[in-house]
Amino acid sequence: MQQVRAVVAKAKGAPVEVVTINVPDPGPGEAVVKIQACGVCHTDLHYREGGINDEFPFLLGHEAAGIVEAVGPDVTGVAPGDFVVLNWRAVCGECRACKRGDLHYCFNTHNATQKMTLEDGTELSPALGIGAFAEKTLVAAGQCTKVDPEARPAAVGLLGCGVMAGIGAAINTGAVTRGKSVAVIGCGGVGVAAIAGSALAGASPIIAVDIDAKKLEVAKKMGATHTVDSSKTDPVEEIARIAAETYPGADGADVVIEAVGRPETWKQAFYARDLAGTVVLVGVPTPDMKLPDLPLIDVFGRGGALKSSWYGDCLPSRDFPMLVDLYTQGRLDLDAFVSEEIGIEDIEAAFDKMHSGDVLRSVVLMDGGN
Missing domain, CATH: 3.40.50.720 (NAD(P)-binding Rossmann-like Domain)
Structure with missing residues (x-):
């Protein structure tokens, strides 16, 4: 187990707090990811406001990129050192959607089995099963999608939610x-x-x-x-x-x-x-x-x-690498979505900027999140 800094919403409508949390070592099917960058999405604000559910405290953040630090004993799809974009559609392969070949509609997506906790042992609810406003987070290994390691984390991490939802709504759904x-x-x-x-x-x-x-x-x-x-x-x-x-x-x-x-x-x-x-x-x-x-x-x-359109009807293993390749080729300007780069302590201010319409995305930079 490790202790890291993270952003937690403890109560409905209350300002978020930067606290120390416990991150378990990865078990079967799990991975620990060192976060480099994570976008501030409206969904995080919805969690803080109780608009998703009332399973407080929430570990916020989900539009993220980082480096796999460790994996569970049975994980083969990713390995320590891989640069990944996190996703909330880790397909199960067993539900009726997956069995008929519609993996992008998977009805039983995977999250980590173990729980991250506050220092006192209180279990955290990670936003969209990710919880990436943290120096490190525990996820299902299937939530990690390998992409070109030369790509800028602050830009490609946004594929984890909002940017993929929009691009996919046009290309996949529409x-x-x-x-x-x-x-x-x-x-x-x-x-x-x-x-x-x-x-x-x-x-x-x-x-x-x-x-x-x-x-x-x-x-x-x-x-x-x-x-x-x-x-x-x-x-x-x-x-x-x-x-x-x-x-x-x-x-x-x-x-x-x-x-x-x-x-x-x-x-x-x-x-x-x-x-x-x-x-x-x-x-x-x-x-x-x-x-x-x-x-x-x-x-x-x-x-x-x-x-x-659910998540832009995306299949992360198919769509993330393709869009990152278009980005590195200069054909898709993901940098344009990054309005500002901020620290982990600045998330409340980023929520305020959402209301004013001054930003497309504020992006929290961790170590190495250039």
């Missing part, structure tokens, strides 16, 4: 390709990643929708060809107008990605797609939200597909 038009409603970190993924796939036009001018400027830098300020303009009408400029007669975009997670914006996405188009919901709603009043005849008459 099946965005060259010759398709795309609109993205909500240009936070996930939405901007969906724009980057759409640009990577060759889509055009790519229409960014938000009410924040700063976010729309970032969206343009990441590949949006058009922007719509939905506080001033009806986004449904404007998306249809822009799409028709490229594809005469279009009634909307081929794929509309909703990255907010609200009934109002989902309804906009539904009506902003072309006939037989696709809506992708990647924004995460709260449990109390309900689908908007929507005539069933409109669902039938417009055809197409209404999809949800």
